Amino acid sequence: MSKSFYITTPIYYVNAEPHIGSAYTSVACDVMARFKRMDGYQVMFLSGTDEYGQKVEQAAAKNGMDPQAFTDKLSQKFRDVLAFMNVSNDDFIRTTEDRHKTACQALWKRLEESGNIYLGKYAGWYAMRDEAYYGVDELRDGPNGKKIAPSGAECEWVEEPSYFFKLSDWGDKLLKFYDENPDFIMPQSRRNEVISFVKSGMHDLSISRTALRWGVPVPDAPGHVMYVWLDALTNYLTALGFPDQNAEKFKTFWPADVHMVGKDIVRFHAVYWPAFLMAAGLQPPKRVYAHGWWTNEGQKISKSLGNVIDPYALVNTYGLDQTRYFLMREVPFGNDGDFSHDAMIRRTNSELANDLGNLAQRSLSMINKNCNATVPSNARMADTDHALLRDADNALQTARDLFERQAFSKALDAIWEVIGNANRYVDEQAPWGLKKTDPERMQAVLYTLAECLRRLALIIWPFMPDSMDKLLDQLNVPASNKTLAAVTAANCQLVPGTALPVPTGIFPRYAPAETAAQ
Numbered sequence: 001m002s003k004s005f006y007i008t009t010p011i012y013y014v015n016a017e018p019h020i021g022s023a024y025t026s027v028a029c030d031v032m033a034r035f036k037r038m039d040g041y042q043v044m045f046l047s048g049t050d051e052y053g054q055k056v057e058q059a060a061a062k063n064g065m066d067p068q069a070f071t072d073k074l075s076q077k078f079r080d081v082l083a084f085m086n087v088s089n090d091d092f093i094r095t096t097e098d099r100h101k102t103a104c105q106a107l108w109k110r111l112e113e114s115g116n117i118y119l120g121k122y123a124g125w126y127a128m129r130d131e132a133y134y135g136v137d138e139l140r141d142g143p144n145g146k147k148i149a150p151s152g153a154e155c156e157w158v159e160e161p162s163y164f165f166k167l168s169d170w171g172d173k174l175l176k177f178y179d180e181n182p183d184f185i186m187p188q189s190r191r192n193e194v195i196s197f198v199k200s201g202m203h204d205l206s207i208s209r210t211a212l213r214w215g216v217p218v219p220d221a222p223g224h225v226m227y228v229w230l231d232a233l234t235n236y237l238t239a240l241g242f243p244d245q246n247a248e249k250f251k252t253f254w255p256a257d258v259h260m261v262g263k264d265i266v267r268f269h270a271v272y273w274p275a276f277l278m279a280a281g282l283q284p285p286k287r288v289y290a291h292g293w294w295t296n297e298g299q300k301i302s303k304s305l306g307n308v309i310d311p312y313a314l315v316n317t318y319g320l321d322q323t324r325y326f327l328m329r330e331v332p333f334g335n336d337g338d339f340s341h342d343a344m345i346r347r348t349n350s351e352l353a354n355d356l357g358n359l360a361q362r363s364l365s366m367i368n369k370n371c372n373a374t375v376p377s378n379a380r381m382a383d384t385d386h387a388l389l390r391d392a393d394n395a396l397q398t399a400r401d402l403f404e405r406q407a408f409s410k411a412l413d414a415i416w417e418v419i420g421n422a423n424r425y426v427d428e429q430a431p432w433g434l435k436k437t438d439p440e441r442m443q444a445v446l447y448t449l450a451e452c453l454r455r456l457a458l459i460i461w462p463f464m465p466d467s468m469d470k471l472l473d474q475l476n477v478p479a480s481n482k483t484l485a486a487v488t489a490a491n492c493q494l495v496p497g498t499a500l501p502v503p504t505g506i507f508p509r510y511a512p513a514e515t516a517a518q
């Protein structure tokens, strides 16, 4: 059996149009999934939409639509944006699907049969925006006597009959679990936050609602629908065929390797979810990675401020791979980050067009002109050449280690260090000068550059697959050799004499019309 890897995005609420926030999480998962596939893993990568709950019900009503028709429309937009961002998810789940209802009700039954559910009455605060219950000690007073959650969401007082999950029984078991699995919550800052929340004491959790109809019905309890987070979290099991634990996908992929989430929803994933799973006799996921939050030119992104960043506009302005690269490079993964057009232009022009684009363009053009448009001879390779190629090989190992910790921007730093070395190597070796004085040596230098580009293109591929395909095609690398093992495999190296196509630029400089004319 090959190695397996299961990664998930959060399932996105369909109360509003997709924006850069969901695209960010999805691209990060995509980069991870592509890296693992290229490294020989059998990968399951899941995304989808979270369609039940009060927030979505209200958004549908506001739009004058029936909730199912509304969610059909919005869910499609999330599916479209994934395809547009070149996200390679293997499945897309909608919580209104039948398979999901089956999974949720089966999980409920297990929780009930194991004695973890009881009927009571909820009287407390609820924030619809977060679809979350809050203790009074977590809230502050807002204007007009409103109670405000730490997230900034307004809370309302709710009193209704409700089923409860005995979360209070799970505090110590959760703490033990975190202790035994130090990498379960990453990064460390989030882990500390979760541990102190659990240490502060767990209250039982209301897991059904009677105030709304738009939800998964609780089995044998007319009038109750499941609390949307219990239903939503279950999606990670649904997609593997749960409740059939003998389903091939379930056996291969559970427990999940990484649930990627934003820091806003770490509590649901790192506290409630493992508690539900342990209570149902299922293994918790191996990791919850909570990344940081994007602001726009220093401001919180929100619909009411009108500063939502539209992924379509970004890609149409700067290019798809440029946008994917920016999102993964600009911010150390896990930290908060600020989007600015200046930063976007700087990265597009200096790191993509100049550092990598020029390296490829000048190397391949020289090969095209001076080596008969074929892979040059490597007969006269010297120590410096081998050293550069070793740098590229080392970058692969570094990237592998960093990917184990989802440190995407650090992996790019390591790769760009090699690109810097390669650019310095071109200047030092000056192959244009060798053309007359030592043509064989020129061939070896150009071979080294082509081979270095091949190795780098493979390592960069998960971040920018279209552009790197273009580069690999210009090196005539067959599809079967587009693996990470091929980076260092002797029999995958470029073969002198192989015909190469005419090179074309990969990363255009960003030059808006008004500045291009200057």
Ligand code: ME8
Pocket (backbone or CB within 6 Å): 009, 010, 011, 012, 013, 014, 020, 021, 022, 024, 025, 050, 232, 233, 235, 260, 261, 262, 263, 264, 265, 292, 293, 294, 295, 301
């Ligand atoms: O919370 N910066 O869905 P949601 C970074 N349905 N990431 C952002 C972001 C920003 N400004 N805005 C959104 C839900 N995100 C639930 C999840 S999972 C079982 C249920 C990303 O539509 C980030 O990943 O509110 C965040 O966690 C997610 O979108 C929230 O999406």
